[in-house]
Amino acid sequence: MVFEPPLYLDACATTPLTQAARLAMDQAQDLAWGNPSSLHGFGLAALESLERSRWLAAELLGTTPEAVHFCSGATESVHLALLGLAEAFARPARLVISAVEHPALNAAADQLRRRGWQVSTLPVDATGRVLLEPLQELLQPPTRLVSVIGAQSEVGTVQPMAAIASLCRAAGVLLHSDAVQLVPQQPLLFDASGIDLLTLTAHKLGGPRGIGALLVRPACLPLLKPVLGGGSQEQGLRSGTEAVVLAAGFAAALQQRVQWLASDQANALRQRRDVLLAALLAIPGLQLSGPDPAHQERLPHHISLTAQSATGQALSGRRLVRALWHQGVAASSGSACSSGAGDSAASPVLLAMGYEPAQAAAGLRFSLLPDTDAQQLRLLPAALQAAMAACC
Template sequence: MGLYLDACAATPPHPQVLAAMAEAQARFWANPSSLHTPGVEAAEALERCRQELAELLGAPGHRVVFTSGGTEADNLALLGLGRRLKPGRLLLSPLEHPAVAQAAAQLQREGWQVVLLPVGPDGRIDPTDFGPLLAPPTRLVSIGWASSEIGTLQPMAELARLCRDAGVPLHSDAVQAVGQVPVDLGAVPVNLLSLSAHKFQGPRGIGALLLAPGLEIEPLQHGGGQEGGLRPGTEAVALAIGLVRALALRLEALPREGPRLGACRDRLLERLLACPGLRGSGAQGQRLPHHLSLLLRSAAGVPLCGRSAVRALARRGVAVSSGSACSSGRSSPSASLLAIGCTAAEARSGLRLSLGPWIDDDALAPLPGLLESLLPTLPAADPS
């Protein structure tokens, strides 16, 4: 597959996950709502997945709703809870994925006031600034655990405790964090948490929303009573089995793999920053261990087009991204880079490299030279 450095967009499914899903597809093909034995077996397998997922995230009492992925989990969280509450102020991180930002925009059309939280140049929310914003009329908060574009990890434990103390429900989009850093809801009192299996070598087409005990939300779709009435439709048992197996494998490897990838990333970053024209963006310390984000500049210091760099690298067999994969089809500047103080041109000069278990130092060795040789061939980034 050449050099694949786009783990934040998607990861190849783990071979053990594929094997578990093939077995599950053959064994638990029946409809889990059916009352006969094959149906009951499928339903039991699904319930085991629900329980295991909650336990893997330190949340044995949480309700698990399986969804089609992170986007649906985010929409179900924000719209499902927002429509149950009296409209008020919704505090939002400015680094959110469009799945959260656009769900919030929909709540705004329904009468909510959406306020973007201030972040520092590293993208972090300062708990001291955040606390006072929880006063009325704030009724809901959504903060991504880790930024897809610039890799920043938020101080979730402190932010979540402040929300809990203020009695304001907190949603966290943890799509980029789950499987990459420890996510323990026993220690971090998030009320709603979204995740997506294809970011940690699970199957595409499944994610989950975890809900704290006692939290009630509205469904977005209507139909049968599956997933506790919150996500009707015949459940994809084999996908749920794949999700849970992938996460279990990931978390088992994380104590070794997190530091190994972090060290690989640091060595790569050091070599990249030695190239004139390359600059790091986002947090240095508090960031996803497998994530590296750069701003590209010419020798004269002019920001260069990140999307052109992605295409040029792709022609040489290197897969990277110019930001969030879901927005790279559009030429608008990155909202996350703008939020940390970049100019419009700089916000179009971003390059994201994200590593996975298939990466080692040898695989990365040619990259700094290749990138350096490409810089003079790239057009300037649009400054408008």
């Protein structure tokens, strides 16, 4: 059996450009292609388009336009947040991050480490949820900054951001969150969230690749310093001629996604995910990894599993992904950024959750698009069983 057209179940990796984003970008490309810093009409048209995108993004995310700083994506945004804030402190202090961050955030933390900062890692439980007690203990000097991923991409864990924010607030410690996976799946109002800095990216929610944003609470703005020098765009925080066309696509995609989240369709997708999950868990050798959606917070479009053979041997997630693609199914092993080599590479996220190395190489993820329909999903369990048989 081969899915024709192929079945795309890798929304956590990226999403196709929506029609709304494409239209907005075409329009901006035609009418607002100038440089927003130019003083003539072409520049003014570009500036107007850029500020309209900023205003729309701010309104959709429950904040003010001054909080929204466009940049090239989440990788840049997390570096600006961590390295830019570190500049505010006269001497190196302590950064606390969770054990299940994206490699981009870990890389920014490593840079701080090389500058003399202490970096402490917050442990997670067996479902990938950060533990609040150790956080409480770490929220004392020299801790100045905490960064916690809003929702974990590999295992779908939605972190208790409200509780984390109130602990950080009470301790006077700044909080950044990589909300790349959270924003496309759950309504989020930045000003009410208690989070000081928030990272998001357009390509996970139907927008174009190459644009994201760092939201910054007004009180933190004077603390944040640019990482790159140049033309001082984006309130002096992010130099480089602004990507007006991409910003238009980002704002349009965000608008469509926020409207979708408020609709019955979002709930219907969650139900389709639950039906699929039940069918997959009926297959011998498959186990859920991450939170059980029946009891805990989990991204509503997300399924993560570990796989083993009938004899109890862990199956390589990467091999399963390739075997699924032979049948036209696009999934992810969830260990694209892994330690170890080749098909037996263990996922650092699963290791942090307490999995043995062999099991930590057996992760498999399906993440649904808003328009993935039940009919398409009906044949997935049989395809996965065939893939497992091929990998034994």
